[in-house]
Amino acid sequence: MTLELEHIHPQYRQFALLPDEARIRWVRSDRYLGYARAERVLERLEILIDYPTRDRMPCLLLFGAPGMGKTKILSKLLRDHPPIAKATGGTAVPVVCVQMPPEPDERSFYQELLRVMNGAFVASAPIPSMRQVARRLLRDLGTKLLVVDEVQSMLSGSSRQQRIFFNTLRFLTNDLRLPIVCAGTDAARVALMTDPQLADRFEAAELVGWTDDAEFHQLLRGISLIxxxxxxxxxxxxxxxQQILALTDGNTGRLFRLIETVAVEAISSGRECLDEGSFRQKGLVMPLLSMLDRSRRALAG
Ligand SMILES: Nc1ncnc2c1ncn2[C@@H]1O[C@H](COP(=O)(O)OP(=O)(O)OP(=O)(O)O)[C@@H](O)[C@H]1O
Ligand SMILES: [Mg+2]
Structure with missing residues (x-):
């Protein structure tokens, strides 16, 4: 029997021919799916990478609720700009991405930054010397964009530590003329706004929850195609x-986990397609704790 796979994008049809187990593994594997909002953010990040050096470099805050896809977008950017061997020897690292450490003090931040740049450092070194090493490395690596993810972690520090972190950001962008991208929740936006200089320098890009509009339809079409x-x-x-929005409350992470769950079920049961019934099945195990109550309400409704 030949399979009619016209509903799948030609590049992805081969995966539908795999045995069930391999298809389930494929559905569960990590991948980036482009959607309009994410692509717009990536375009803005590309502009920052190519920005001509000027006294005041523009910076960007990418913010949104947990699970909205901030880190996923940043990982895609990193994949698009991998380290490259320089003709003159050494390596160029166009994008350096650091996670705000859970202990949001200056030392931990520089340690983390040096670690991701494979820089040698002595944990007990004085902060000014760590700062100098980080500065030199960012220059030597030809870094064009510094990304700090999970910036809301700074809120667990004292207000003095927060001020020091803001000074660190200001120092890095001023001294190295380096655009900085911070990613975090809305709390990070509120905190950043308390520093007038940074508030004036950072543009903001928000990842808002999904609603039943054209971009959501495009996302669903994209998912169906792969x-x-x-x-x-x-x-x-x-x-x-409506079911998808009710179960996920428009959250990107929940949406992808939900689709993964029902797609695996469609393969295991032999139904081989998703429709409204997929989300109403008895015994469907919600993939995330945050979705349990929503699932009860949606099924009751
Ligand atoms: N573009 C995408 N393509 C495929 N899956 C995605 C995409 N965006 C988000 N996801 C799914 O949503 C999950 C959550 O995304 P991500 O970790 O990027 O969220 P976040 O905004 O960084 O959340 P947090 O604030 O908790 O760090 C991912 O693990 C992935 O499963
Ligand atoms: Mg994240």
Whole structure:
């Protein structure tokens, strides 16, 4: 029997031909799926990478609720700009991405920064010398963009530590003429706004929750086009869209986990497609704790 796989993007049809177990593994594996909002953020990040050096470099804060896809976008940016061997020897690292350490003091921040740049450092070294090493490394590596993820972690520090962190950001962007991207929750935005200089320098890009609009439809279409299911899905059906939004509250991470769960079920059960019924099945195990109550309400409704 030949399979009609017209509903899948030509590049992805091969995966629908794999045995069930391999298809399930494929559905569960980590991948970046482009959608309009994420692509717009990536375009802005590309502009920052190519920004001509000037006294005051623009910076960007990417903010949104947990799970909205901030880190996923940053990982895609890092993959698009990997370290490259320089003709003159050594390596160029165009994008350096550091996670705000859970102990948000200056020493931990520089230690983390030096660690991701493979810089040698002595943990007990005085902070000014760590700062100098970090500065020299960022210059030597030809870094064009510094990314700090999970910036809301700074809120667990004292207000003095927060001020010091803001000074550190200011120092790095002023001294190295380096654009900085911070990513975090809305709390990070509020904190950043308390520093007038930084508030004036950072543009903001927000990842807002999904609503039933054209971009959401485009996302569902994109998902349907890559899933290795052998029959066409009906995710764009109004009832299916409503179920997805009700179960996930428009959160990107929950949405991808939900689709993963129902797609695995569609493969195991032999249904081979997703539709409104996929989200209403008895015994469907919600993939995340945060979705349990929503699932009860949606099923009751
Ligand atoms: N573009 C995407 N393509 C595929 N999956 C995605 C995408 N964006 C988000 N996801 C899914 O959502 C999950 C959460 O995304 P991510 O970790 O980027 O969120 P976050 O905004 O960084 O959250 P937090 O504030 O908790 O760090 C990912 O693990 C992934 O499963
Ligand atoms: Mg994250």
């Amino acid at each position: 899933l290795p299911l052998r029959k066409p899905s009906q995710l764009l059906d109004p009832a299916a869209r």
